[in-house]
Amino acid sequence: DSGVTQTPKHLITATGQRVTLRCSPRSGDLSVYWYQQSLDQGLQFLIQYYNGEERAKGNILERFSAQQFPDLHSELNLSSLELGDSALYFCASSVGGTGYNEQFFGPGTRLTVL
Amino acid sequence: DAKTTQPNSMESNEEEPVHLPCNHSTISGTDYIHWYRQLPSQGPEYVIHGLTSNVNNRMASLAIAEDRKSSTLILHRATLRDAAVYYCILRTNYGGSQGNLIFGKGTKLSVKP
Numbered sequence: 303d304s305g306v307t308q309t310p311k312h313l314i315t316a317t318g319q320r321v322t323l324r325c326s327p328r329s330g331d332l333s334v335y336w337y338q339q340s341l342d343q344g345l346q347f348l349i350q351y352y353n354g355e356e357r358a359k360g361n362i363l364e365r366f367s368a369q370q371f372p373d374l375h376s377e378l379n380l381s382s383l384e385l386g387d388s389a390l391y392f393c394a395s396s397v398g399g400t401g402y403n404e405q406f407f408g409p410g411t412r413l414t415v416l
Numbered sequence: 417d418a419k420t421t422q423p424n425s426m427e428s429n430e431e432e433p434v435h436l437p438c439n440h441s442t443i444s445g446t447d448y449i450h451w452y453r454q455l456p457s458q459g460p461e462y463v464i465h466g467l468t469s470n471v472n473n474r475m476a477s478l479a480i481a482e483d484r485k486s487s488t489l490i491l492h493r494a495t496l497r498d499a500a501v502y503y504c505i506l507r508t509n510y511g512g513s514q515g516n517l518i519f520g521k522g523t524k525l526s527v528k529p
Contacts, residue, residue, distance in 0.1 A: 304459065304461065306459075333515055335515070335516055335517075337517075337519075344519060344520075344521060345454075345460070345503075345517075345519035346519075347516040347517065347518065350515060350516055352515075357515070358515070358516055360516060392459045392460070394459070394460075394517075396515060398515070399515045400515050402448065402507065402515075403515060404462045404465075405452075405460075405462065405515075405517060406461075406462070407458075407459030407460050407461065408459055409458065409459055410458075410459050
């Protein structure tokens, strides 16, 4: 158990819909990362927050957005869903926000868009 | 982040040592070598990291070539639970560096009983 929790575990929805994925980081970790894992693209970084502020952006679509709240939990919002958005979404957390800190990953949310 | 090259797959027998190679010929002086692994149906997990010297922890050992252009992750006695995809990732640690991991395709390790 990494200490990072993600809800829900599974999500099935239809094209065009909007969903919210939630992540609670490990106690004491200030940084939260979101990654997407699909069969054809592998694991890809989406976005990073550090202590409530956006720190870095990766290959995140404009239809996707995220935020980190004062209690440090984070939400990833996916809108106007397409079939290609079906993937595993992982949240990770770390103490700091730079390229040294070990990241702890949650169990992921499996999103299926029908 | 600099690029790494790993074999697509490797096989090992249970209770034997496993050496997982990684080439990183364009590594810079500020790049740390990190290894993560992803067990089936789980999120990635940290394994080990190093800069120049060989490193040991409870999970594995990391051997780094003198010129730092390659490294090897060593599992001393593979168990069935070690079957996973292993990712070798270079990470730069300086004030302006980003913290995100850049995953390649990794090496899929199969362990035979």
